Amino acid sequence: MDKAKVLMLGIVLFLVFIVGFYGFREATSPSTNPEKSYLRVYNEPKCWTGPGWSDNLPYFVGEKYYWWVHVTVCADANVSDAVVYDQLGGEVMIEGISFVPIEKPGPYNYTFEYGAYEPGGSVSVTDGATVWTGSLDETGVRFDGFVVYWTDGSLKAHFEWDIGSMDEGDVKEIFLTISTDTNPDGLQEFTLPGTYFLNSGATVEGIVDSTGKKTSAESTGIEIEVLQKTG
Numbered sequence: 559m560d561k562a563k564v565l566m567l568g569i570v571l572f573l574v575f576i577v578g579f580y581g582f583r584e585a586t587s588p589s590t591n592p593e594k595s596y597l598r599v600y601n602e603p604k605c606w607t608g609p610g611w612s613d614n615l616p617y618f619v620g621e622k623y624y625w626w627v628h629v630t631v632c633a634d635a636n637v638s639d640a641v642v643y644d645q646l647g648g649e650v651m652i653e654g655i656s657f658v659p660i661e662k663p664g665p666y667n668y669t670f671e672y673g674a675y676e677p678g679g680s681v682s683v684t685d686g687a688t689v690w691t692g693s694l695d696e697t698g699v700r701f702d703g704f705v706v707y708w709t710d711g712s713l714k715a716h717f718e719w720d721i722g723s724m725d726e727g728d729v730k731e732i733f734l735t736i737s738t739d740t741n742p743d744g745l746q747e748f749t750l751p752g753t754y755f756l757n758s759g760a761t762v763e764g765i766v767d768s769t770g771k772k773t774s775a776e777s778t779g780i781e782i783e784v785l786q787k788t789g
Contacts (some may be wrong), residue, residue, distance in 0.1 A: 564725055565629055566600040569612070571576070576770045577777030578723070581783055584662060588705060593602065595634075595773050595774060595775045596633065596634045596635040596637060596764075596773045596777050597631065597632070597633055597634070597637060597640065597724075597762045597763075597764055597773050597774065597775045598631070598632040598634070598640065598762075599629070599630065599631050599632075599760045599761065599762040599776065599777050600628075600629070600760075600773050600777055600779045601626045601627050601628065601629050601630075601644070601757065601759070601760045601777050601780060602627070602628045602630075603626070603627050603756060603780050604625065604626045604628065605617075605623060605624065605626075606623075606624050606625075606626070606662050606663075607621065607622070607623055607624070615781075616785055617748070617782055617783065617784045617785065618785055618786070619748055619749060619750065619784060619785070619786050619787065620746045620748070620749065620785045621738075621746065622654065622720060622737065622738055622746060623737060623738050624663065624735060624736070624737045625650075625735070625736050625737070625756060625780075626649070626660060626733050626735055626755070627733070627734040627735075627736060627757070627780065628731065628732075629642065629644075629662050629719075629731065629732050629733075629760055630720060630729065630730070630731050631724070631729070631730045631731075631762050632728070632729050633724035633725065633726055633727065633728045633729075633764075633776060634726060634727075635726050635766050635767070635768065636723075636724070636725055636726050636766070636767040636768065637723065637765065637766055637767065637773065638722070638724075638734040638765050638767055639674055639722070639723075639763075639765045640722060640723070640724050640730075640762060640763070640764035641718060641719065641720050641721065641762070641763055641764070641765055642717075642721065642760055642761070642762045643716070643717070643718055643760070643761045643762075643763075643765070644716075644717045644720070644734075644756040644757050644758065644759070644760045644761070645714055645715070645716050645717070645757060646682075646714060646716075646717065646736060646756065646757050646758075647713040647714070647745035647754060647755050647756050648710075648712030648713060648714045649712075649739065649741075649748055649754060650715070650737060650738055650739060650756060651670075651672070651675060651713070651715065651736065651737060651739040652670050652706060652715055652717070652734065652735070653666075653669070653670055653735040653737050654667075654668060654669045654670060654734055654735045655667055655704065655709075655732055655733070655734055655735070656668075656732065656733040656735070656753045657731070657732055657733075659733060660732070660733050660735065662734075663735075664735075664754075665742060666735065667685060667720040668683050668684070668685055668701065668702075669683065669684055669685075670683055670703070670706075671692040672694070672738050673681075673757040675694070675713070675739055675740070676694065676713075676742070677694055677695065677708070677710075677711060677713060678693055678694060678695055679680075679693065679694045680693060680694075681694055681698075681699055682699070683691065683699055683701045683706075685701075685702075686715055688701075689763060692706075692707075694708045694713055695707070695708060696708070696709060698716070702716065703720040703721070703722070704717075705717075705718040705720075706718070711742070717734065718771075719732065721762075721764075724764070730772075735755065740774070748784040750784075751782055751784050751785050752783075753781060753782070753784075753787040754781070754782055754783075754784055755779040755780060755781055755782075756778055756779070756780040756781075757779050758779050759776055759777045759778050759779040759780075760776065760777045761774065761775070761777075762774060762775055762776070763777040
C-alpha cells in the first residue's frame, strides 16, 4: 500500500473516531436546552376552621380543618386534551368543587356526599339537578369533566379534571374544598403531630396544537406542620 493510501486511510479513521466520540458524548450528556412547557399549573391553599379565614394557622392534632385549594392552569399556546391530575393525602376528603371563589362553607358547583367513609363505601356527587353515584374504590365516581377515585386503606383521593382545549392565554380555575376526615378508629385526623402533605402537587398534561407534541407541568405539594396542643 503506497503512502497516499495509508495517509487517506488514517484520515478516514481519525474522522470516524471524532464523529463517534462526539456522538457518544452528545448521547450521554444531559440536555442543556430542555423543551419548553406550554402549560403552567399552580395550587394554593386557604384554610378555615370557624370564624374568619387564615392562610397561616398553627394546625393542631385532632381538630377539624377545611382547605380551599385554588388550582390554576395557564396556557402559553393553543393546547388540546389538557388534563389535571392530583393525589390528596390520606388524611383528607373532598367536600366540593367550585368554579368561582367560594364563601364559607360554599356554595359549590359540585357537592360530595358520603355513606360510611371507608373503603368500598358509597359516594355521590350532585350539582343540584343531577346526582352521580360511585364507590370509595379504584372505580370511584365520574361526573361531567371530572373523575375522582380512592386507593388503599387510607382512601387517598385521586382527582382528575379534563379541561379539554385551551387557547393561548387562556386561564382555567377551580376551587377544590377538602377537609380532614377520621381514621379507621374514629379519631379525628390529624392524629399525630408532624409534617403532612395535603396533596402530591397538581400535574397538567396536554398536546400542543402546532407541533402535536405532549407538554406538561407540575406544582409542588402543599406541605403543612401539625402540632400537639399544650396546656
